[in-house]
Each structure stands twice: as C-alpha cells, then as structure tokens.
C-alpha cells in the first residue's frame with residue numbers, strides 16, 4: 001500500500017531542488033500534489049512547475065501548479081483556497097521555499113535582511129496560517145518546514161539566513177504544542193549542505209571548505225531530504241511532533 005495513498009500535499013518552491021524532489025517522492029507514494037512556484041523575471045518557473053506536474057501525473061496522482069509569492073499573504077490565501085477546492089481537502093503542507101542573500105553583517109543592508117526573513121520565516125507563517133484552520137476542522141494535518149543546519153550552528157555571512165531558519169525551528173515547536181490535540185503534527189527538517197542551485201551558487205573554495213567538515217564526506221542529495229519529509233508525512237511518524245530532523249551527513253550532531 002503506498003504510504004501517502006489518499007493524501008494531498010501543498011509544497012512551496014516545488015519547481016526545482018529539494019521541493020521538486022519532495023513533490024515526486026510524495027507522488028511516488030500515492031499523494032496528490034500541489035506544486036507552488038514563483039513567477040520571476042528571467043526564469044520560466046511556470047514551465048518548470050508544469051514539468052514537475054507532468055511527472056506527478058505520470059506517477060498516477062493528481063497535480064496542480066499554483067503560482068504564489070509566499071511573502072504575499074493575499075496570494076498565499078488564494079493559493080490555499082484553490083488547492084483545497086481542487087483536491088477537496090489538504091493534509092500536508094511542506095514549507096520549502098527559501099532564499100539566501102549572504103553578506104557579513106557589516107555589509108548586510110536592510111533589503112537583504114528583509115528579503116530573507118520575508119521568504120524563509122514570514123512565508124512559513126503565511127502558508128501555515130492559511131491552512132491551519134482547515135486542518136483543525138479535519139482533525140488531521142502534517143506541517144513540515146525545511147529549516148537548515150545553519151539555524152542550529154550559525155554560519156559566516158549568513159546572519160539573516162541563520163536567524164530565519166532558527167525562527168522556523170522556534171515556530172515549529174510553538175505550533176506543535178498548539179495543535180497537538182487536533183491531530184496535527186508540526187516538524188522541521190534541518191538539511192546540511194545539499195546539492196542544489198542554492199549550494200551550486202557557493203564559491204568553489206567555500207564548497208570545498210564545507211565538504212571537508214562533513215563526516216560522511218559528500219554533499220547531500222535532494223532525495224535524502226525528500227525521504228525524511230516522506231517519513232514525517234507518513235503514518236509511521238504519527239507520534240512525532242515538534243521535532244527537528246537532521247539530514248546533514250553528520251555535520252551537526
């Protein structure tokens with residue numbers, strides 16, 4: 001029996017990277033998936049999301065592409081309503097959308113602070129707030145947010161990113177307590193360094209320095225994070241809430 005048969009999920013930032021891997025992993029286990037993407041100048045993210053949707057459908061599940069900027073509450077509310085109307089119910093939210101704007105604090109200007117907090121932390125609030133009442137009414141829900149090892153350890157040049165991801169961990173634990181008796185679990189995943197566009201953007205020396213600190217000796221794959229998300233979304237994780245699941249090759253223990 002597929003592990004997410006009959007379930008539906010909304011995954012933010014699902015047109016590439018970790019979000020795409022989670023979308024396909026869920027669909028491979030029978031889950032209908034709404035793949036959120038952001039329309040950005042200079043990138044055909046709609047086409048990327050459509051490609052992911054096609055793969056979801058080829059796995060025998062329903063797929064929906066939904067454009068929304070997670071920093072914009074109105075567009076997030078519209079997205080949530082569209083997903084619930086299309087699928088009839090929403091069981092799983094994966095808060096995956098995230099950005100970096102790395103600078104040492106000395107050079108970190110307010111727009112780069114604000115942008116990272118807006119996507120990585122306020123975006124989690126917007127998306128979760130937009131679906132929590134629905135999940136409470138159905139007395140079922142799985143909320144999984146992608147934090148980061150950087151939110152646990154800090155990292156040079158990432159005060160904005162580390163603060164946002166530490167915020168996601170605090171948000172997760174607080175909400176887990178609020179909704180535990182309503183059949184809703186709330187967990188976070190803290191990936192280490194995963195091979196996606198986000199880490200491909202790092203300078204070579206920085207990548208090499210990171211690699212040298214990972215006990216397992218290699219970067220993680222998006223599939224490693226997707227497997228962790230599948231576990232937290234599955235019935236096997238029914239008694240796990242407020243947890244931060246490390247997927248980091250031993251980088252932080």
Ligand code: NAP
Pocket residue numbers: 012013014015016017018019036037038039040045068069070071095096097098099119146147148149190191192193194195196197198199
């Ligand atoms: P990625 O390849 O850069 O993908 C980021 C995703 O976020 C994209 O799908 C992008 O959408 C979406 N996004 C960005 N701003 C958005 C907005 N305002 N509204 C909606 N979607 C938005 O990064 P990734 O490595 O897969 O990262 C996924 C998550 O894992 C992030 O939260 C990241 O912080 C976290 N993480 C990554 C690593 C790593 O090493 N890669 C480690 C720890 C944690 P479009 O494609 O539509 O632009």
